[in-house]
Amino acid sequence: SQQGEEDPQALSIQEGENATMNCSYKTSINNLQWYRQNSGRGLVHLILIRSNEREKHSGRLRVTLDTSKKSSSLLITASRAADTASYFCATERENNFNKFYFGSGTKLNVKP
Amino acid sequence: DVKVTQSSRYLVKRTGEKVFLECVQDMDHENMFWYRQDPGLGLRLIYFSYDVKMKEKGDIPEGYSVSREKKERFSLILESASTNQTSMYLCASRQGTRFQETQYFGPGTRLLVL
Numbered sequence: 001s002q003q004g005e006e007d008p009q010a011l012s013i014q015e016g017e018n019a020t021m022n023c024s025y026k027t028s029i030n031n032l033q034w035y036r037q038n039s040g041r042g043l044v045h046l047i048l049i050r051s052n053e054r055e056k057h058s059g060r061l062r063v064t065l066d067t068s069k070k071s072s073s074l075l076i077t078a079s080r081a082a083d084t085a086s087y088f089c090a091t092e093r094e095n096n097f098n099k100f101y102f103g104s105g106t107k108l109n110v111k112p
Numbered sequence: 113d114v115k116v117t118q119s120s121r122y123l124v125k126r127t128g129e130k131v132f133l134e135c136v137q138d139m140d141h142e143n144m145f146w147y148r149q150d151p152g153l154g155l156r157l158i159y160f161s162y163d164v165k166m167k168e169k170g171d172i173p174e175g176y177s178v179s180r181e182k183k184e185r186f187s188l189i190l191e192s193a194s195t196n197q198t199s200m201y202l203c204a205s206r207q208g209t210r211f212q213e214t215q216y217f218g219p220g221t222r223l224l225v226l
Contacts, residue, residue, distance in 0.1 A: 098168070103154050
């Protein structure tokens with residue numbers, strides 16, 4: 001499969017704790033994107049990191065990318081109950097514009 | 113704000129019926145996509161379109177066709193619905209031709225084929 005894999009599949013934490021999700025992929029990429037999906041809804045884009053970038057921040061989100069290991073991580077700091085959702089990574093392969101490969105997602109539950 | 117709308121949130125059809133799923137975006141995006149989402153499998157790309165009347169197959173095009181007659185509208189067609197096409201269908205759009213552009217998703221259509 002060309003798809004990425006997220007790890008863990010499910011994560012349950014208390015409000016205020018940090019949540020870390022990992023994504024691994026198989027082929028060379030142009031970029032990697034993280035999305036959030038609230039139950040039964042569409043996906044919302046969170047952050048994009050290019051293959052020549054190693055780390056990116058957006059508010060409480062921190063994304064790292066290690067192209068040598070073909071892996072990425074998403075860190076949500078000081079989590080809130082509203083962060084409860086599924087999180088997906090998506091890769092866009094080099095020289096393959098518009099062909100996105102999504103992982104199966106991490107289901108995050110933040111308990112108040 | 114980009115808005116991507118899908119014609120139905122829930123749809124129930126019978127095996128063998130022809131099914132149309134419609135998607136409309138209001139931001140003049142060149143690229144539009146159809147995915148299906150199944151538990152444990154993530155999103156899988158069915159088809160995408162990079163211009164009016166232009167389309168390319170994704171990973172799982174079998175049993176589906178698409179139509180893009182106007183820039184803002186992208187339709188997914190199930191020629192003869194089957195029970196294994198029961199799924200959540202998500203439409204997305206994307207600006208331009210640069211790799212760093214992101215996708216914007218619609219709310220999804222949950223299709224049940226009986």
